[in-house]
Structures are given as structure tokens and as C-alpha cells.
Amino acid sequence: METEGKVIKCKAAVAWEPGKPLSIEDVEVAPPKAHEVRIKMVASGICHTDWTFLHEVGKTMNPQPFPVVLGHEGAGVVESVGPGVTKMAKGDKVIPLVVPQCGQCERCLSPKTNLCSKNWEKTQQCLLADGTSRITCKNQQVHQFIAISTFSEYTVVPEDNVTKIHPDAPLDRVCLLGCGVSTGYGAAVNTGKVESGSTCAVFGLGAVGLAAVMGCKAAGATRIIAVDINSDKFEIAKTFGATEFANPKDHSKPIQEVLRELTNGGVDYALECVGNVGVMRAAVEACSPAGGVCVMVGWTRMGELTLVSEDILLGKTLKGSYFGGWKSVEAVPKLVQEYLSGKILLDEFVTHRLTLDQINEAFDLMITGKSIRTVIQM
Amino acid sequence: MATAGKVIKCRAAVAWEPKAPLMMEEIEVAPPQEGEIRIKVIATGLCHTDLYHLVDGDKRGFPVVLGHESAGVVESVGPGVTDYKPGDKVIPLFLSQCGKCKFCKCPKTNLCESSWATKYHDIMAEPTSRFTCRGQTILQFMGTSTFSEYTVINQNAVAKIDENAPLDRVFLLGCGITTGYGAAVNTAGVTPGSVCAVFGLGAVGLAAVMGCKNAGASRIFAVDINEKKFEKAKVFGATDFLNPKAYNKPISEVLIEMTNGGGVDFSIECTGNTEVMRSALESCAKGWGVSVVVGWTNVQDFSAKPIQLIYGKTWKGSLFGGFKCKDSVPKLVRDYMSGKIMLDEFITHKMNLEQVNDAINLMKTGQGIRTIMTVSK
Numbered sequence: 158m159e160t161e162g163k164v165i166k167c168k169a170a171v172a173w174e175p176g177k178p179l180s181i182e183d184v185e186v187a188p189p190k191a192h193e194v195r196i197k198m199v200a201s202g203i204c205h206t207d208w209t210f211l212h213e214v215g216k217t218m219n220p221q222p223f224p225v226v227l228g229h230e231g232a233g234v235v236e237s238v239g240p241g242v243t244k245m246a247k248g249d250k251v252i253p254l255v256v257p258q259c260g261q262c263e264r265c266l267s268p269k270t271n272l273c274s275k276n277w278e279k280t281q282q283c284l285l286a287d288g289t290s291r292i293t294c295k296n297q298q299v300h301q302f303i304a305i306s307t308f309s310e311y312t313v314v315p316e317d318n319v320t321k322i323h324p325d326a327p328l329d330r331v332c333l334l335g336c337g338v339s340t341g342y343g344a345a346v347n348t349g350k351v352e353s354g355s356t357c358a359v360f361g362l363g364a365v366g367l368a369a370v371m372g373c374k375a376a377g378a379t380r381i382i383a384v385d386i387n388s389d390k391f392e393i394a395k396t397f398g399a400t401e402f403a404n405p406k407d408h409s410k411p412i413q414e415v416l417r418e419l420t421n422g423g424v425d426y427a428l429e430c431v432g433n434v435g436v437m438r439a440a441v442e443a444c445s446p447a448g449g450v451c452v453m454v455g456w457t458r459m460g461e462l463t464l465v466s467e468d469i470l471l472g473k474t475l476k477g478s479y480f481g482g483w484k485s486v487e488a489v490p491k492l493v494q495e496y497l498s499g500k501i502l503l504d505e506f507v508t509h510r511l512t513l514d515q516i517n518e519a520f521d522l523m524i525t526g527k528s529i530r531t532v533i534q535m
Numbered sequence: 536m537a538t539a540g541k542v543i544k545c546r547a548a549v550a551w552e553p554k555a556p557l558m559m560e561e562i563e564v565a566p567p568q569e570g571e572i573r574i575k576v577i578a579t580g581l582c583h584t585d586l587y588h589l590v591d592g593d594k595r596g597f598p599v600v601l602g603h604e605s606a607g608v609v610e611s612v613g614p615g616v617t618d619y620k621p622g623d624k625v626i627p628l629f630l631s632q633c634g635k636c637k638f639c640k641c642p643k644t645n646l647c648e649s650s651w652a653t654k655y656h657d658i659m660a661e662p663t664s665r666f667t668c669r670g671q672t673i674l675q676f677m678g679t680s681t682f683s684e685y686t687v688i689n690q691n692a693v694a695k696i697d698e699n700a701p702l703d704r705v706f707l708l709g710c711g712i713t714t715g716y717g718a719a720v721n722t723a724g725v726t727p728g729s730v731c732a733v734f735g736l737g738a739v740g741l742a743a744v745m746g747c748k749n750a751g752a753s754r755i756f757a758v759d760i761n762e763k764k765f766e767k768a769k770v771f772g773a774t775d776f777l778n779p780k781a782y783n784k785p786i787s788e789v790l791i792e793m794t795n796g797g798g799v800d801f802s803i804e805c806t807g808n809t810e811v812m813r814s815a816l817e818s819c820a821k822g823w824g825v826s827v828v829v830g831w832t833n834v835q836d837f838s839a840k841p842i843q844l845i846y847g848k849t850w851k852g853s854l855f856g857g858f859k860c861k862d863s864v865p866k867l868v869r870d871y872m873s874g875k876i877m878l879d880e881f882i883t884h885k886m887n888l889e890q891v892n893d894a895i896n897l898m899k900t901g902q903g904i905r906t907i908m909t910v911s912k
Contacts, residue, residue: 263797270822270847437841448643453844466812466828466837470852472644477844 161237161247162188165195169309170516171294173224175214178517179308184226184299186311187291189239194319195291196251200329201307201533202230203519204336205363205432210302222283225300226292229255231307232322232332233535245321250328252335252493253305256479257317258486271484275317280304286315307335308516310535320486322493329510329532330503334492336480337364337530338371338506342492343481344428344454345372353377355425358416359399360440362390364506364530365454366430367397371502373426374398382419384412387526396505413442426450432457438464446471453477506530539611539621540566543573547666547683548891549673550589551598556892557589557682562600562673564685565665567613572693573665574625576910578706579605579681581894583737583807587832588659588676589895596658599674600666602681603629605910606696606706616690624696626709626868629677630854631691632861645859649691651678681709682891684911694864697872703907704878705868707738710855711905712881713867715739715805717856718829719746723801727751732790732799733773734815735806736764738881738905739829741771743803745877748772756799758786761901770880779814787817794820801825807832813839822847829853881905 165186170179189195207227214221235249245251259265259275276286283300284290291313292299292306306312322331341364345351357373359366362385373381374397383391383399391402401419405412417423423445429437432455441451441464451473453462469475483489495501509531511519522528543564548557567573585601609623619625629652633639636648646652651661660674665687667673680686696705715738719725731747733740736759747755748771757765757773765776775793779786791798798820804812807830816826816839826848828837844850858864870876883903886894887910894906 264822267823272822272847432841434841446644447638447641447646453841455841457841460841461838462841463836463838466809466830466832466852468852469850470828471646471854472852472857475844475850476848477841478847479845482847 164188165311167310168513169226169292169294169306170513171224171299172211172227175223176212179227181514182294184292184294184309186309186313189237189291189313190287191240192242192316193239193285193313194242194245194251194316195236195238195311195313196233196253196319197236197311198231198233198307198309198535200232200332200535201228202333202335202337202530203523203533204230205523207302208520208524222300224294224297225283225302226306226309227302228307228309229253229303229305230332230336231305232328232335236311242316244316245319249321250324250326251319251321252331252489253307253312253314254318254320254485254489255303255305255336256485257315258484259317260486265484271482272479273317276304276315280318285313308513308533310513317486320489322490323497325497326493329534330507331493331496332532333364333503333506333530334489334496338368338503339483339489339492340481341365341368341430341454342372342375342501343483344452344478345369345426346376347482348476348478349426349428349450349452351376351378351426354379356380356420357426357428358382358384358424358440358443360384360427360429360436361431361455362387362394363430367394367506367529369428369430369454370394370397370399375501378426380420382416382424393505393529397502411439413439416443420445422447423449426452428452429455431455434460434462437462441468441473441475444473446473448472450474450476507532510534542566543685545684546888547600548888549598549668550601553592553594553597554590557601557895559889560668562666562668562683564683564687567611567687569614570616570690571613571687572616572619572625572690573610573612573685573687574607574627574693575610575685576605576607576681576683577702579888579908579910580706580709580711580905581891581898581908582710583898585676586895586898593658596660596674598671599660599676600680600683601676602683603627603677603679604706604710605679605681606702606709610685619690619693619695624698624700624702626694626696626705626864627679627681627686627688628692628694628860628864629679629710630860631689632859633691639859645855645857647691649689681910682888694861696865696868700868700872704882705871706907707878707881707905708864708867711738712742712878713858713864714829714853714856715742716746716876717858718803718827718853719743719801720750721857722851722853723803723825723827725750725752725801728753729800730754730794731801731803732756732758732815732818734758734802734804734811735830736761736768737805740805741767741881741904743805743829744768744771744773747801749876756790756793767880767904771877785814787814790818798824801827803827804830806830809837812837816843816848816850819848824848826850827853882907885909
């Protein structure tokens with residue numbers, strides 16, 4: 158390809174500073190260095206984390222580096238690879254990953270976690286392994302959101318942060334497996350380890366929550382209570398497998414009390430998919446004291462979860478997970494397969510399709526609760 | 536037996552009101568009703584939970600006879616009781632195991648619907664009691680009330696134990712040792728070769744250390760602000776000893792550094808202090824660390840950053856070590872008799888029931904681990 162080994166000029170949505178709309182800019186994307194992959198992005202979803210990063214600095218998010226190209230839920234095609242890359246080549250369909258899998262560190266070798274520690278600090282600083290970025294704009298280095306940056310027509314990602322997927326995969330749908338759907342689904346089946354015949358409650362019915370509902374159903378839960386303050390979401394929750402619906406605003410009692418009454422003592426599994434510490438507490442209190450498990454899925458780096466210690470002393474378990482607990486490089490291709498074979502739903506999450514220059518509109522749709530997932534076609 | 540079917544007059548240590556010393560009184564103990572067992576208490580210990588109730592308990596939970604860690608002999612049984620007979624050695628239990636409710640049938644929990652805790656955990660006792668003193672009803676603490684020469688307990692909360700068991704040792708399995716030991720081996724699920732940290736080195740914490748060792752942990756950090764406890768922690772299997780006051784940074788940071796930046800695999804908090812609960816969670820390894828809360832408090836709220844959990848840690852609680860009480864206590868007695876677990880080493884003071892206020896003072900001042908009180912001869 159004529160672009161190989163050269164700087165590519167292309168369009169990207171740049172966040173110059175916190176609290177401001179994204180700006181569509183001409184950027185320069187450098188060639189991949191050793192163990193890096195340059196990808197032509199085809200489609201990208203928009204996650205609440207992108208918005209949080211931009212608008213919630215100092216509230217639920219620590220101060221972050223700017224300028225930055227956001228986006229971490231994408232799918233694309235390999236444009237070129239840097240030296241040392243052997244697992245994928247030009248033309249391969251791939252999904253960048255929010256959590257890497259080097260396969261060699263202590264955590265990759267442990268069956269208990271997916272939190273690969275390789276390059277962890279650099280990626281959290283939104284830089285690649287060598288401490289720099291491959292994207293520049295107006296002669297300024299632009300950070301790459303968790304070393305990914307899918308809001309750009311081209312991006313460069315460390316090889317451990319990208320996985321090759323089935324050549325027939327429709328990129329405008331499987332991009333959702335880069336974050337939201339895998340996160341919610343995995344929280345139920347991997348982290349919570351939902352059991353057949355159990356009773357579950359899922360708090361928050363965005364993409365992550367709906368994926369958690371789907372995970373509970375796939376695990377064979379008997380009752381899945383979908384909880385949201387927006388009753389418009391109950392119809393789609395039913396599509397994903399919810400059996401009951403509760404809107405906290407319809408009850409004068411706290412929602413956890415309502416759920417305990419509905420289930421004669423509390424649910425077996427509760428999944429919090431909002432990222433709000435008040436909701437997290439309610440989710441814990443909604444669990445059965447007899448072995449109930451509450452999984453924190455919703456992201457918040459700041460904020461304090463406050464609980465009565467007696468609440469877990471009787472026998473509840475609290476846990477959480479990042480990217481659904483999946484070992485990313487090996488799991489995402491399997492999830493793609495499950496979509497292709499009809500085991501998991503993806504189409505149903507996509508409520509809007511827009512172009513890169515409409516990205517701020519996509520954010521508005523998300524924040525106003527009008528969309529589940531908007532897919533940006535690059 | 537001469538006393539069967541009759542009211543027994545005997546001595547008991549009564550807490551008439553919160554914060555006041557216990558008073559030795561003559562009380563009347565009614566015969567056991569349907570499904571109940573009347574027990575002659577031989578030996579009892581003092582737990583922090585007794586102290587918490589005495590110092591901070593709900594006023595509605597008084598007057599009461601405290602005590603929930605004991606061993607004794609069956610004096611008589613009420614109608615419908617077929618598994619126990621006079622002369623059997625038993626350990627009263629503050630939890631129940633009816634064997635029939637949904638909790639008893641579930642392997643994940645040791646709760647039981649028939650327990651006093653299901654309905655009356657605020658006052659720590661059932662409203663009905665078999666104790667009276669000068670015409671006034673005296674409540675039975677945690678369904679057990681072992682600070683009395685005789686007590687009456689529902690059979691669901693009584694474990695029959697080996698006839699050769701030494702009651703002056705195995706009474707400890709009624710609460711503290713079972714709680715700490717089980718928190719390690721059951722609730723945390725400590726694995727061979729793992730690294731553990733136990734916060735708080737009273738009887739419960741030392742039992743947790745013993746549990747970590749028995750589970751094959753390769754390194755056990757014993758953490759306490761009272762360094763006098765380190766010697767005993769070593770006896771039970773601790774390999775490293777940390778006094779948080781000796782460091783100018785949070786103990787969780789110290790532990791993370793001492794484990795090469797990783798954090799411990801399992802932490803067990805046995806203090807009832809919410810700041811320590813937080814430290815214990817934060818000391819755990821990202822990705823797989825498990826932190827168990829054992830220490831009890833209903834006074835303060837616990838607080839933590841959710842990111843601790845999102846990064847893969849697990850936080851759980853443990854009640855009576857997660858053991859199904861009637862099934863497990865007899866097995867633990869046999870484990871003691873075969874040398875698998877230690878009990879003698881927990882006993883640091885010996886008294887009789889009349890000296891109960893001295894035992895309370897020892898506990899308040901952090902002296903000793905467990906005081907055994909002889910109740911009946």
C-alpha cells in the first residue's frame with residue numbers, strides 16, 4: 158500500500174481541552190514502530206468513558222492529559238505493521254483493546270485476572286510504550302486515549318492491545334466488543350459467575366447494562382430484574398432477556414428495599430452498570446445476605462462507596478471487573494465468533510449511525526439517554 | 536435427673552443496663568420447651584461482641600445475661616428433642632442450623648432462618664427468655680447466654696461433640712477461633728503458597744493466622760499496633776510482623792512494597808475498625824486479591840474507592856468463619872483432639888464466673904488473648 162512506512166494525513170476528532178466539544182482536525186499519524194500496528198479505523202462506538210474523560214475531570218475522573226484523540230471501541234483493518242509484529246498483517250480485520258494481553262507477565266499467566274501489567278502506566282497516561290504518541294496535529298503531540306484513539310481515520314496501537322478477528326466480521330457491529338458489550342456481558346458470566354436458575358438485578362440499562370442482562374440470560378438466570386430511572390429502556394431490556402422491570406422513581410421506598418421484597422430477601426447477583434456510588438450502595442443492599450454477589454461494573458475512579466460493614470459481614474461478596482474480566486487478545490475473537498453464530502446480540506445495541514464530523518451529536522445523544530450505542534462510520 | 540422438668544435456681548452474671556458492671560445474681564432457669572435443651576455450662580470465654588453490647592448496645596437489649604462462647608453438658612431436653620440426652624457434651628452456638636430452611640440447604644451460606652439474628656439483631660436476643668430474676672425477665676444474649684450456670688437453647692443452635700473433648704479448651708470453638716480460622720480457610724479460601732495479611736491479633740486474628748498457615752500460605756504478615764502480640768502470632772504461624780505506628784505511610788503501602796509492588800493475595804481484617812477494613816482491602820493484589828471483613832461494628836460505615844473492586848479485588852464478609860455451625864463444630868473439636876488445630880495457646884488467663892468484671896477489664900485493656908471462666912463444677 159502506498160501509505161506503508163510513511164506519515165498518513167487524515168481526519169481525527171481532537172479534544173483540545175476538557176469541557177469543550179471535539180474538533181475535527183487534520184492530523185498526522187506516524188508509521189508504527191517496533192511491535193506496533195497501524196490500523197485504518199472503519200467503525201467506532203462511543204462510550205460513556207469518552208465523555209467522562211472530556212467532561213468530568215475533577216468529578217468522577219482524575220485530571221487527564223490533553224490534547225487527546227478519544228475513542229476506544231473500534232474495529233478496523235491493518236494498514237501496516239512495525240518490526241517484530243508477527244501475529245497480524247496488512248488487510249487483517251482487527252479490534253483494538255482497552256486492556257492488553259502480553260501473555261507473559263504475572264497477571265497474564267494467572268487465570269484469575271485480565272489486567273495485563275505491561276505498559277500499564279504509559280497507557281493510563283495515554284501514550285504508547287515508548288512514552289510518546291503517533292498522532293500530531295499542528296506540530297503538537299496529541300495523546301492517544303489509553304493508547305488506542307479510535308476517533309481517527311488511522312491510529313497506531315501496541316500489538317498487545319489489538320486482536321485479529323474473523324474476516325467475515327461486520328466491523329460496524331463487532332466494534333462494540335471493544336468495550337461496552339464485552340464489559341457488561343463478561344461482568345455477568347466471568348466476574349459474577351452468574352449461575353443457572355438464579356435471580357439477578359442489573360442497575361442501569363445503557364449498553365453495558367443491557368450486555369449484563371444478556372450475560373445473565375446466557376448464564377441461565379431465571380429472573381433478571383432490569384432497573385433504570387428511564388422506563389423507555391425497559392422494552393429493549395426485554396429484548397436482551399430481562400424478565401422484570403423496576404423504575405426507582407415509581408417507588409417511595411429505596412429501590413433496594415423494593416428488590417428485597419420482590420425477591421423475598423434479596424437477589425443472588427446484582428450488577429451496577431451506572432458508575433454512581435449511590436447506586437452501588439443500593440446494589441449491594443439489594444443482594445441476598447446468603448451468598449449474594451454484587452459486581453461493580455460502572456466506571457468511576459473517584460468517589461467513595463460507603464457501606465455498613467454489617468451489610469457484607471453476614472456473607473455478601475463485592476467484586477468488580479475491568480473489560481468484563483476477559484483475557485482480551487484471546488477472548489474478543491471468540492466473542493466475535495459467538496456473534497457470528499448468533500449466540501450473542503450486537504445489532505440490537507446500535508440505535509444510531511453517524512459520521513466522524515457528527516461526533517459531538519453522538520455525544521449529545523448518549524448524554525440525553527436517547528441512544529444505546531451510536532456507531533461512527535469513518 | 537433431679538432437676539429435670541423443674542425450675543433451676545442458679546447463679547448468673549446479669550447486665551442490668553448498658554455500661555454498668557455485671558452483677559452476680561441468683562436467677563431462675565425454666566425447664567426447656569419443645570425443641571429446647573437445658574445445658575449446665577462448664578466453661579465460657581469472653582468475646583468482644585459481649586463487650587460491644589455492654590458498652591454500646593441497644594437499651595432494648597437489657598437486662599441480659601451475656602456470653603456466647605462456651606461448652607457444657609446437657610442437663611435435660613424438652614419435648615421433641617431426640618438427638619441429645621442428659622450427659623452429652625455440647626457447645627452452644629450463636630448461629631442456628633435447622634437443616635430445612637433455604638439457607639441451610641444452600642452451600643453458599645451459614646445463615647439460618649430460625650436464628651435470633653434473622654429478626655432481632657438490633658437487640659441481640661430473642662424477646663422471649665427462660666431466665667427470670669426477682670420476677671423480671673432477663674434476656675438471653677445471642678440465644679446462648681453462657682454467663683450462667685445453666686442456660687436453655689434451641690436444639691438448632693447446639694452442637695454435640697466428642698465425649699472425650701476437654702470442655703475447658705473446646706469452648707473456644709463456640710465463637711472466636713472458629714470465626715477467625717474459618718475466615719481464612721472458608722471465606723477467603725486461602726491457597727497453598729499464597730501471601731496473606733491478618734489485621735488485628737486478638738483471638739480471632741490469631742485464629743486467622745492459624746487458618747492461613749493450615750491452608751499452606753507461604754508468607755503471613757501479622758499486623759497490630761500492639762507489638763506484644765507478635766510473639767504469640769509467631770506461635771500460630773505468622774512469618775512477618777508489622778506495627779502500623781512504626782511507619783510514616785499507610786500500612787497498605789508498606790505491604791504493597793514488601794510484596795514487590797503486588798499486594799497480598801488474601802487479607803483478613805479482625806479489628807472491627809472501618810479504617811482498618813479499608814487498609815486491608817487496599818493492601819490486596821490488583822487482579823485477584825481477596826479481602827475478608829471479620830471484625831464487627833454497627834457504629835461506623837465502611838468506605839472505599841470502587842476502583843479497588845473494578846481493578847479485580849474481591850471484598851467479602853465472614854460470619855462464624857462461614858461454617859455450617861452444627862455440622863462443623865464437632866469436626867473442629869476432632870481436629871483439635873488430633874492436633875490439627877491449636878486451642879490451648881489461646882488461653883492466657885483463668886478465672887471463675889464471679890470474676891467476670893476482671894475478665895472484661897483485661898479485654899478492655901488489651902491484655903491477654905482469651906480468659907477462660909469456670910462456670911460450674
